[in-house]
Amino acid sequence: MTQLMTVIADQATYWDRYAANTPERTPQEALEGAFGWTQYPGHGPGNEVLGDPATALELGCGHGDAVAALALNGVEATGIDLSAAHVTSARATWGHLPGAHFHQADAVDYLTSASRRWEAIYSIWGAAWFTDPDRLLPAVHDRLTSGGRLVFSHAPAIPGSYGRQGTYGAGYAGPQVWIYRWAYEPGAWVELLRRYGFRHVRARVEPAPEPDHVGTLLVEAARP
Numbered sequence: 001m002t003q004l005m006t007v008i009a010d011q012a013t014y015w016d017r018y019a020a021n022t023p024e025r026t027p028q029e030a031l032e033g034a035f036g037w038t039q040y041p042g043h044g045p046g047n048e049v050l051g052d053p054a055t056a057l058e059l060g061c062g063h064g065d066a067v068a069a070l071a072l073n074g075v076e077a078t079g080i081d082l083s084a085a086h087v088t089s090a091r092a093t094w095g096h097l098p099g100a101h102f103h104q105a106d107a108v109d110y111l112t113s114a115s116r117r118w119e120a121i122y123s124i125w126g127a128a129w130f131t132d133p134d135r136l137l138p139a140v141h142d143r144l145t146s147g148g149r150l151v152f153s154h155a156p157a158i159p160g161s162y163g164r165q166g167t168y169g170a171g172y173a174g175p176q177v178w179i180y181r182w183a184y185e186p187g188a189w190v191e192l193l194r195r196y197g198f199r200h201v202r203a204r205v206e207p208a209p210e211p212d213h214v215g216t217l218l219v220e221a222a223r224p
Contacts (some may be wrong), residue, residue, distance in 0.1 A: 011082065011169070011177065012083060012084070020090075022063065026029070027068075027093060030063065030065040030068070030093070030150050031068065031069050031072070032064060033065070034047075034068065034069035035066055035067045035069060035124070036049040036064040036124065036205055037049070037124055037153040037206070037216065037218055038152075038153065038208075038216040038218075039125070039155075039214070039216060040208060040209050040216075041112055043208075043209045044206050044216060044218070045085075045206075045218070047066075047069065047070065049149075049151050049218075049220055050120045050122060050149060050151055051102060051119075051120065051149050053075060053118070053119035053120035053148070053149070054074075054076065054119055055075065055076045055077070055078075055117075055118045055119045055120070056075050056076075056077045056078070056118055056119065056120040056121070056122065057068050057077075057078045057079075057118040057120070057121045057122075057143070058078070058079040058080070058121075058122055058123065058124070058126070059079070059080060059107040059121065059122070059123040059126055059127035059128055059131075059136075059152075060080070060081055060082070060085065060107065060123055060124075060125075060126020060127035060128070060129075060130070061079025061080060061081050061090060061102065061126070061197060062081060062086050062090070062104035062126065063085075063086060063089045063090055064079050064081070064089070064090025064094045064100070064102055065094075066122075066124060067079035067090070067094065067100050067101075067102065068090075068093070068094040068097055068100055070100075071094070071097045071098065071100075072097065072098040074099070074174075075099065076099045076101075076196060077099060077100055077101070078101040078102070078135075078157075079100075079101070079102050079103075079104070080102070080103045080104070080105045080107065080110050080127075080128075081102075081104060081105075081106070081127075082105070082106055082107075082127070083104070084104050085105065087102050087104045088110075088131035090102040106141050107127040107128075107131050107136060107139075108131060108135050111140060111142070111143050112139050112142075114143055116143075117143050117144060117145045117148065118143060118144060118145065118148060119144075119145050119147075119148045119149070120148060120149045120150075120151070121140050121143065121144060121148070121149075121150050121151075122149075122150070122151040122152060123151075123152040123153070123154075124153055125150070125153060125154050125155075126152075126154075128152035128154065129152075129154035129155075129181050129182065130179060130180065130181055130182075131182070132164070132169075132180075132182060133182055133184075133192055135210065137198070138193060138194060138196050138197075141196050141197050141198065141223055143154070144222075144223040145223070146187075146223060146224065147222060147223065147224075148222065148223050149220065149221070149222050150193075150198065150220070150221045150222070151218075151219065151220050151221075152218075152219050153206075153216050153217060153218045153219070154181075154216075154217055155183075155214060155216070155217065156183075156185075156205045156214070156215055156216065156217040157183035157184055157217070158183065160189065160196070161183060162183055162184050162185070163182065163183070163184070164180050164181075164182055165176050165180065165181050165182070165183055166179070166180050166181075167181070169177055169179055186203035186204055186205060186217065186219075187203070189201075189203040189217075190203050193219070193221045195204050197223065197224070198221035198223060199221070199222055199223075199224050200220075200221060200222045200224065201219075201220070201221040201222075202219070202221070203218070203219040203220075204210040204217075204218055204219045205217055205218075206218050
């Protein structure tokens with residue numbers, strides 16, 4: 001148990017360091033690229049894939065740009081992140097916006113302890129990539145309203161390499177901080193989501209703007 005707690009603390013520290021190394025952008029630049037579901041600026045869908053929610057929760061909100069973009073459009077939006085540095089940055093930049101809320105928390109812990117539901121829960125290269133789907137998906141399902149949507153994106157699976165995958169977050173010559181990610185083909189994501197009660201599931205790889213470049217896994221589903 002002591003080792004597990006150390007790993008969790010180290011992961012939070014890793015994401016704090018990641019936050020510190022993120023290039024600074026002006027608020028205008030941040031809002032223009034807020035809903036970059038893909039890793040290519042200006043490429044791919046926008047916030048329309050969320051539908052028209054009145055409430056939304058982002059898992060792994062980073063600097064809070066997407067939450068701010070939703071709040072400016074009248075959505076009551078909440079962002080959570082494991083990194084205290086990310087949450088501090090989000091509050092400093094966007095905390096003045098009515099309807100924008102930020103909390104430091106683990107995604108599953110936050111969902112399982114929440115006493116409310118959201119019309120949309122989403123993750124943009126965020127916590128959905130770094131959380132065991134067998135823990136995350138049922139927790140998300142419980143916190144969505146009827147008809148509520150789950151949308152997430154991250155890198156597609158490398159062919160033949162599926163399930164939990166580990167990498168040293170601080171590099172091979174740094175502290176022993178390891179990060180786990182989960183990778184599946186689109187069809188496997190469809191099966192997982194249906195297993196946990198989701199419907200209208202769509203999982204695909206959004207092609208890159210250049211041929212033979214890495215695309216983006218984009219998954220959409222709804223609670224009945």
